[in-house]
Amino acid sequence: MREGASGAQTLNKVAGLKVASSADFSAAAVTPESLDAAGGIVFEGLGVAVVDAQPDQVGALSAAGESGVMAIEPERIVHAIGETLLPGVAPSRLLPPSPPAGLSRGGVQLEYIRGYRDALVNLYEGLTGGEDAEAAAEAAPSFREDEVTWGLQAIGVPASRFTGKGVRVAVLDTGFDAGHPDFVGRAVSMRSFIQGEEAQDGHGHGTHCIGTALGSDRPNTLPRYGVACRAEIFAGKVLSNAGSGADAGILAGIQWAIANGCAVVSMSLGAPVGPGQTHSRVFETAARRALRAGTVIIAAAGNESERPGSIAPVGHPANCPSIMAVAALDSRFHVASFSCGGLNPQGGQVDIAGPGVAVRSSWPRPLLHRAINGTSMATPHVSGVAALYAEADPEARGRALMSILVQSARRLELPARDVGAGLVQAP
Known part of the structure; x- marks a missing residue:
């Protein structure tokens, strides 16, 4: 309107x-x-x-x-982005996990195979001789996850004095496991926008994303995996326990977040778009109104690529100019094989990148923790850092907060098409 x-x-x-x-x-x-x-x-x-x-x-x-x-516009159906399941262990461990539920071709999940393939490729590159392999090994960062996940180390969270205290962050996803022991005593507001389903997470994706963005700095089991450990959590269930939802529920969740004064809305969800396809004018209108109200929306770029042979465009709704689109990197600061790229004009660019491969975070009981891949996992890293900057500067809201995230990113020797301004960095 x-x-x-x-x-x-x-x-x-x-x-x-x-x-x-x-x-x-x-x-x-x-x-x-x-x-x-x-x-x-x-x-x-x-x-x-x-x-x-x-x-x-x-x-x-x-x-x-x-x-x-x-x-x-016709209403779309969107899905949780990033269900490449990996074992709930450090990324340096290469023992293959048991295949996850939800089988496909040949009885094995294709995303599962892709994630395991990437791990083997990284191992091969590190073990084979040659000047190129040696140079790559010297340039690659090295992370241990005894105390803190590699993703938090890569974006500088352990050294930051900010915690997100006093900042409200909404994660619109599959809900949240309200009884997770790592979140005891935290301020959590939950709301379901899915008919017939409570806000309790029956999928896992939402709990994982909330853990990365807003998890505790002292979880019951190390390593630490949460960025903004003192922020207020707003968990909006806009995707069903099957991992899908309609545009109406997403828009309802965005308005709920704005009405409750959330400075950040994190959305690890979306739908693929084709080459040359323009963004949604409806979601662009909503995102502009959100920015004027002091709320920045951060969304996953999508997982449809199969690099190096095929790069898919940034998906909906991350391809809107007024929504931050987040790409995924691995622990060697390579672009993840699945991460979408900025190919389409008029808003289809990648804005920033975050850790998105072998990301360990919270998972609904009884498992409690799990490591998975996806631009979905990169997005809450950026959203959590946004909360840190929002605490550091109470005047930084909306477009100002978006600008700070871009300006403070760590520049990488990679195409802006793939990583935007670079790797997000904590204040």
């Missing part, structure tokens, strides 16, 4: 649609039941509406001219 337009009135007048408004709900927390039952919902703070419209109603809106409707 254009600025100043009354969404509910416009939709009713032009197309005869009777819709609910997010203003009717406490703290703008639209319920999943209302999303399903109403003819539509207007997210007042975002300037966006999601409606169940017939073809003639869509035609009326399209032909309405100056009615206030800027764009009409």
